[in-house]
Every structure is written in C-alpha cells, then in structure tokens.
Amino acid sequence: MICSECQDLLSEFIDKSLSEHRQTAVDGHLSGCPRCQTVCDDLSQIILSSSNLPLHAPPSALWARIEHEIADPVSRSWWSRLESRRFSLTVTGRQLAAVAAALVICVGSVVVLSIAAPHSLPSMAAQWDGFQDSQTMAAPVMLSTRTALPSKAAVEEMQRRVEGRQTQWSEELRAAYQRGLAAADARIAECERAGAGSTNEAVGVTETLDAYRVKLLFLEQFDKLHD
Amino acid sequence: MMPRPVLVQTDNPQVESDLELARLSAQGDVEAFETLYRRHNRRVYSLCLRMMNNPTEAEDVTQDVFVQLYRKIGSFRGESAFTTWLHRMTVNQVLMRFRKRGVKLELTSDDGDFANVVQAGTERPSRMPVVDRIALDRAITQLPPGYRTVFVLHDVEGYEHEEIARQLHCTVGTSKSQLHKARMKLRGLLNKKSSD
Numbered sequence: 001m002i003c004s005e006c007q008d009l010l011s012e013f014i015d016k017s018l019s020e021h022r023q024t025a026v027d028g029h030l031s032g033c034p035r036c037q038t039v040c041d042d043l044s045q046i047i048l049s050s051s052n053l054p055l056h057a058p059p060s061a062l063w064a065r066i067e068h069e070i071a072d073p074v075s076r077s078w079w080s081r082l083e084s085r086r087f088s089l090t091v092t093g094r095q096l097a098a099v100a101a102a103l104v105i106c107v108g109s110v111v112v113l114s115i116a117a118p119h120s121l122p123s124m125a126a127q128w129d130g131f132q133d134s135q136t137m138a139a140p141v142m143l144s145t146r147t148a149l150p151s152k153a154a155v156e157e158m159q160r161r162v163e164g165r166q167t168q169w170s171e172e173l174r175a176a177y178q179r180g181l182a183a184a185d186a187r188i189a190e191c192e193r194a195g196a197g198s199t200n201e202a203v204g205v206t207e208t209l210d211a212y213r214v215k216l217l218f219l220e221q222f223d224k225l226h227d
Numbered sequence: 228m229m230p231r232p233v234l235v236q237t238d239n240p241q242v243e244s245d246l247e248l249a250r251l252s253a254q255g256d257v258e259a260f261e262t263l264y265r266r267h268n269r270r271v272y273s274l275c276l277r278m279m280n281n282p283t284e285a286e287d288v289t290q291d292v293f294v295q296l297y298r299k300i301g302s303f304r305g306e307s308a309f310t311t312w313l314h315r316m317t318v319n320q321v322l323m324r325f326r327k328r329g330v331k332l333e334l335t336s337d338d339g340d341f342a343n344v345v346q347a348g349t350e351r352p353s354r355m356p357v358v359d360r361i362a363l364d365r366a367i368t369q370l371p372p373g374y375r376t377v378f379v380l381h382d383v384e385g386y387e388h389e390e391i392a393r394q395l396h397c398t399v400g401t402s403k404s405q406l407h408k409a410r411m412k413l414r415g416l417l418n419k420k421s422s423d
Contacts, residue, residue: 011407017388042414049358050382053367058272058289063264066290067257070297 105183184215245309253301374409
C-alpha cells in the first residue's frame with residue numbers, strides 16, 4: 001500500500017468502517033510510515049475536538065420574536081405579521097404555479113369582460129401583458145418586491161368604489177364581476193389558510209400578497225370601465 | 228406487577244426534565260417553553276450557524292425551529308432524547324432552507340484538497356499542534372458547503388453516513404468521501420494557521 005492509498009482510507013480507518021482486511025492493511029502501513037501516522041493522528045484529533053466545539057449564543061432579542069410568533073399565530077393579521085417579521089421572498093416553482101393559477105382565473109374573467117364590453121377595455125390587454133411580464137418564470141424571482149405592495153385598505157376602497165357603480169352595468173357584466181371577485185377572494189382565503197398552517201411564514205405572506213395584488217388588478221380593470 | 232417506567236431523570240430533582248417541560252408546553256405553558264428555549268437555544272443556534280455560515284440566516288432558522296417545535300411539541304412522546312428530536316428538527320429546517328436556496332451540497336468538488344496528502348518521499352510533516360477548539364470552529368467556516376454539512380452532521384452531531392445520505396439525497400459513498408475531504412481540508416487549514 002502506498003501513502004496516497006493509505007491516506008484515502010484514513011477517515012474510514014479511524015471510524016472503523018473498513019473491512020477487516022483493509023483495516024489490517026492500513027494498520028500495517030501506518031506502523032511503518034511516520035508520515036501517514038502523523039496524518040492519522042491529526043485527523044483523530046480533529047474528530048475528537050469536533051464533538052466538543054464551543055457554543056454560540058443567539059441574539060437576546062430572538063426569544064421575544066419567537067414568543068410573539070407563538071403567542072397567537074392564527075388571529076394575528078397577515079399585515080401585522082408582515083410588519084413584524086424579516087423574511088426572504090424567494091419564490092419557488094410551486095408558489096409561482098399557484099400565482100399563475102390565480103392569474104389564469106382573473107385573466108379568464110377579463111376575457112369574459114372583454115367579450116361583454118370590448119369597447120370599454122382598450123388598454124386591458126396591454127396592462128395584463130405588463131403585469132405578466134413583471135412576473136416572468138425565471139426562478140427565483142422576488143415577486144413581492146417587483147411591484148409595489150398593495151395596501152389592504154386600498155384593495156377594500158377600490159372594491160367599494162367599483163361596486164358602487166354596479167347599477168350602471170349589464171347583467172352579464174355583473175355576473176362576470178362576481179365570478180372574478182369570488183375567485184380572487186377564494187385565492188386570498190386559501191393563501192391565508194395555508195400560511196396559518198405553515199411553519200414557513202415567508203411563503204404564506206408572499207402568496208397572500210400576490211393574491212391581493214391580483215385582486216387589485218382585477219378591480220382596477222372594472223374601475224377603468226368608467227374612465 | 229410491571230415496573231413503573233422511569234420517564235424523568237435529572238441530576239437535580241428540582242429541575243424539570245425536558246419531557247416534563249415539553250408536556251407543559253404542549254398544554255400552552257409558554258413559561259415552560261421558554262425554559263426549554265433557554266436550555267437549548269445555544270445548541271440549536273450553533274448548529275444552524277455552523278451549517279449555514281451566516282448569523283442572520285442562522286437566527287432566522289433558529290426562530291423557525293422553535294416556532295415549529297412549539298407547534299409540534301405535543302407529538303414528542305419521550306421515546307428518544309429531547310435533544311436528538313430537536314436536533315433532527317433543526318437539521319431538517321436547515322436542509323429545507325438549503326433546498327429552497329438551491330445549494331448543491333453533494334456536488335462539491337475540490338480536488339485541490341488532496342494537495343494535503345503527504346506523499347512518500349517528502350519530508351515528515353510536522354505534527355499538527357493540539358487542536359484549539361476555537362480555531363477548529365473558525366476553520367469549519369472555511370469549508371465549502373458540501374464538506375461543511377457532512378462534517379457537521381457526522382463529526383459534530385454524530386449522524387451516521389446512511390442517515391446523511393438519506394437527508395442529502397446522495398450515496399453513502401459520497402457522504403464518506405465528502406467527510407474525508409472535509410477532515411483533510413480542516414487539517415490543512417489548521418496547519419496553515421499554525422504556520423502563519
């Protein structure tokens with residue numbers, strides 16, 4: 001056995017995971033090779049020391065964050081959780097698929113709308129294209145930092161404004177609106193439920209924000225009918 | 228008569244065992260949970276820090292671990308040691324974070340490490356000085372992610388190669404090879420440090 005062969009096997013030799021035959025061969029080489037014996041001793045020392053490494057303390061404020069998190073995870077609103085927590089907004093393929101599904105629902109509603117009132121929606125296609133361009137599938141993307149965060153109050157205000165004008169709509173348009181709105185609300189509720197049951201809050205918050213953004217875009221299209 | 232199982236064993240009977248604290252926590256006792264946190268936060272954070280090599284991420288994962296622990300603590304039955312259970316949860320969280328970030332753990336290739344192999348015919352290498360644990364801790368941070376993960380799991384946390392291979396979706400052979408490279412690399416780093 002030459003030195004490089006012996007040293008390749010040293011970790012397994014120290015861990016006693018070699019076959020008996022090889023264990024004996026390495027042992028034999030070591031007894032006649034001070035170089036390899038030194039390497040073996042060094043590795044043994046590293047292994048011994050690694051089981052007793054110093055401990056590091058997390059920042060003292062961490063407990064407060066954890067306590068806040070576990071206090072009442074369900075009743076706390078997504079908006080307050082968003083304010084209180086640092087999180088990564090990296091979006092995976094699954095989350096993108098969920099957002100894409102929500103988009104399909106809303107785009108479907110817009111198509112119905114276009115059929116119902118094609119002359120009223122001149123810039124809609126361009127706007128949807130712009131929205132979708134901003135959410136390209138190149139992963140990972142930062143969905144929630146690519147466009148402004150929608151304010152929950154702004155979404156509700158927009159919905160009130162749009163619904164205040166429903167009396168001017170045709171039956172067909174009202175039905176299309178209700179279908180789109182129900183889909184957008186269902187998506188938001190689903191995201192909030194998933195977020196409440198998930199240990200990864202960042203995922204839930206990101207998806208919920210995107211669901212709100214989709215709803216806002218949907219409402220804006222109806223708002224523009226009256227421009 | 229069946230012997231009564233001994234579930235709670237502590238050196239000091241005044242100190243509540245992890246199992247007892249876990250039971251209280253499962254009933255919503257946040258104070259008991261805080262005691263568990265105070266008892267284990269350094270180990271969990273150190274493990275996260277060693278694997279992630281980033282204090283901010285280590286802090287975030289530590290937070291996730293304890294939040295998850297609180298939610299799942301009712302399922303801890305005491306069949307295994309609480310620390311083992313908690314450490315597995317921690318490792319899972321770290322690996323999940325790695326997967327999300329797309330960190331390739333098993334594919335680290337650094338042939339340069341084997342410059343550390345002492346060839347026959349060269350001078351007898353000087354013995355490494357007694358390992359300073361702080362120096363070793365620092366040297367671990369300089370390992371590539373794949374080496375570091377396997378080293379921390381095996382040599383620091385005591386995982387077997389079979390379990391590491393399962394967790395990292397690699398072969399047992401890859402785990403062994405990564406571990407050996409990690410140890411040799413650490414030896415090189417520690418030797419270099421002592422000669423500086």
